[in-house]
Amino acid sequence: MKTQVVHQVRFALIACLIVFGLPGISYAQGSGPDWATSVAYSPDGDAVASGSFNQTVRLWDVATGTRLTTLEGHTDLVWDVAYSPDGSTLVSGSFDRTIRLWDAMTGELLTTLRGHRGDVFSVSYSPGGDAVASGSRDETIRLWDVATGTRLTTLEGHTAGVTVVSYSPDGSRLASGSFDRTIRLWDMGAGTLLNTLEGHTDVVWSVAYSPDGRTLVSGSRDQTIRLWDVATGELLTTLEGLGNICSVAYSPDGGTLASANGTTIHLWDAATGELLTTLEGYADFVAYSPDGRTLASAAGRGYWVRFWDLASYIGGEPTAAAETSWGRIKSHLQGRAAGVLATKGTKR
Numbered sequence: 001m002k003t004q005v006v007h008q009v010r011f012a013l014i015a016c017l018i019v020f021g022l023p024g025i026s027y028a029q030g031s032g033p034d035w036a037t038s039v040a041y042s043p044d045g046d047a048v049a050s051g052s053f054n055q056t057v058r059l060w061d062v063a064t065g066t067r068l069t070t071l072e073g074h075t076d077l078v079w080d081v082a083y084s085p086d087g088s089t090l091v092s093g094s095f096d097r098t099i100r101l102w103d104a105m106t107g108e109l110l111t112t113l114r115g116h117r118g119d120v121f122s123v124s125y126s127p128g129g130d131a132v133a134s135g136s137r138d139e140t141i142r143l144w145d146v147a148t149g150t151r152l153t154t155l156e157g158h159t160a161g162v163t164v165v166s167y168s169p170d171g172s173r174l175a176s177g178s179f180d181r182t183i184r185l186w187d188m189g190a191g192t193l194l195n196t197l198e199g200h201t202d203v204v205w206s207v208a209y210s211p212d213g214r215t216l217v218s219g220s221r222d223q224t225i226r227l228w229d230v231a232t233g234e235l236l237t238t239l240e241g242l243g244n245i246c247s248v249a250y251s252p253d254g255g256t257l258a259s260a261n262g263t264t265i266h267l268w269d270a271a272t273g274e275l276l277t278t279l280e281g282y283a284d285f286v287a288y289s290p291d292g293r294t295l296a297s298a299a300g301r302g303y304w305v306r307f308w309d310l311a312s313y314i315g316g317e318p319t320a321a322a323e324t325s326w327g328r329i330k331s332h333l334q335g336r337a338a339g340v341l342a343t344k345g346t347k348r
Contacts, residue, residue, distance in 0.1 A: 038080045038285055039298040042104070043087040045290045049104075050298060051078035057092050059104065062307075069107040073100060080122050085129045089146070093120035099134050101146065111149040115142060122164045126188075127171040135162030141176055141186070153191045157184055164206055169213045173230070177204030183218055185230065195233040199226060206247045210270065211254040219245030225259055227273070237273045242266065247285045252292040256310075260286045265297055267310070279308055 038051040047068065048060045057071035057078055076096035083090055083104065090102045099113040099120055118137030125132055131152065132144045141155040141162055160179035167174055173194065174186040183197040183204055202222035209216055215236065216228045225239040225248060243261035250257060256276065257268040265279040265286060282299035283306070289296070295308040 036285070036298040037078060039287050039296050040081050040083055041287050041289050041296065042083050043085060043290055047087075047104070048287075048296060049081045049083065049090055051081045051092060053077045055094070055096075057081055057090065057102065059090070059107070071100075071102050071107050071109070073109050073112075074098065076119075079120065082123050082125050084125050084146075085127055089129075091123045091125060091132050093123040093134055095119040097136070099123055099132065099144065101132070101149075113142075113144050113149055113151075115151055116140070118161065121162060122166075124165045124167050124174075126167050127169060133165045133167065133174055135165040135176055137161035139178075141165055141174070143188075143191075155186055155191065155193075157193050157196075158182070163204060166207050166209060168209050168230070169211060173213075175207045175209065175216055177207045177218060177220075179203045181220075181222075183207060183216070183228070185216075185233070197228050197233055197235075199235055199238075200224065205245060208248050208250050210250050211252060215270075217248045217250065217257055219248040219259055221245070225257070225268075227270075239268070239273055247283075249286050249288055251288050251310075252290060258286045258288065258295055260284055260297060262299075265295070265308070281306060 035053040036050050037053060040049045046062055048062055050058050052058065055074045055077060059068040061068050074092065074094040074096050076094050078092050078094045080093045081090060088104055089110065090104045092100050092102065097116045097118065097120060101110040102108065103110055116134065116136040116138050120134050120136050122135040123132060130146055132146055134142050134144065139158050139161060143152040145152050158176065158178040158180050162176050162178050164177040165174060172188055174188055176184050176186065181200045181202060181204065185194045186192065187194050200218065200220040200222050202220050204218055204220045206219040207216055214230055216230050218226050218228070221244045223240065223242055223244065225242060225245055226235060227237040228234065229236055242259065243264070245259055245261055247260045248257060250270065255270055257270050259266045260283040262284055263282055265283045267276045268274065269276055283297035285298045287296050293310060295310055297306045297308065
């Protein structure tokens with residue numbers, strides 16, 4: 001009976017990966033399909049990290065498509081990954097209730113952070129690189145000192161599991177989303193709650209700050225994307241009828257937004273809310289390259305990834321977009337379309 005309860009919780013969480021469910025699949029520790037759960041660019045744009053149901057983190061060379069290394073040590077699925085601001089370290093959060101810090105160059109495990117009493121859903125590096133925030137099913141956010149591995153503080157207030165955490169660009173605030181349908185903004189200096197943003201009617205899967213830190217975007221299972229004024233907590237814009245919004249991201253220049261709902265990516269004008277284009281294809285997670293010219297999307301179904309040339313999609317007819325297995329990723333940066341294998345993902 002306990003196992004069934006655990007499985008039900010996981011089915012709820014992976015709604016972004018499995019819309020209709022997969023009967024006969026076991027999610028017990030020590031096993032699981034090789035599905036992608038997250039994707040993150042390195043700060044220099046040369047590498048991509050991915051989390052997986054198979055308990056590993058994989059690092060990939062974007063230019064060559066080769067796997068740089070596989071990080072092993074977690075004992076349950078890895079739900080989230082993030083690079084440190086200088087790219088030297090990678091943090092991963094897992095359903096084994098731990099956070100692990102890795103040397104991004106050598107793959108060496110640097111430290112394991114323990115203390116959460118539930119699955120770790122989200123991890124985020126502070127802009128200064130000296131702290132990591134983690135969100136968990138235990139309804140708490142924990143802040144950790146990277147140098148010592150000690151817990152700095154615990155933020156409490158959510159009434160259900162914390163699905164996502166994200167630092168503001170200046171590191172003064174932290175935003176968190178939850179199964180309790182709210183977004184909370186926290187003061188990092190005082191460790192206190194600044195504001196609670198209410199309006200979503202279902203779980204909040206994703207939040208992201210604009211590059212100037214003035215606006216927050218959120219995506220929810222209630223089929224809406226919402227933009228909020230960070231200073232006042234005012235709801236600025238609601239984009240509706242978009243499916244289960246698994247992931248949202250701001251472009252590095254703040255001009256566009258990307259959202260993924262499992263089957264489609266939408267690109268938006270961040271200032272007006274105008275839909276710029278729709279990219280067809282399975283996508284649960286999206287991440288902009290540091291230069292903003294390319295979007296990486298990952299889908300849990302079959303561990304697939306696409307690299308999208310955004311200039312061609314927003315400014316005219318698209319060039320080829322690569323879609324290959326994670327084991328055979330080929331780069332698709334602007335100017336490298338020629339020679340890319342498995343060309344799919346044309347604009348519709």
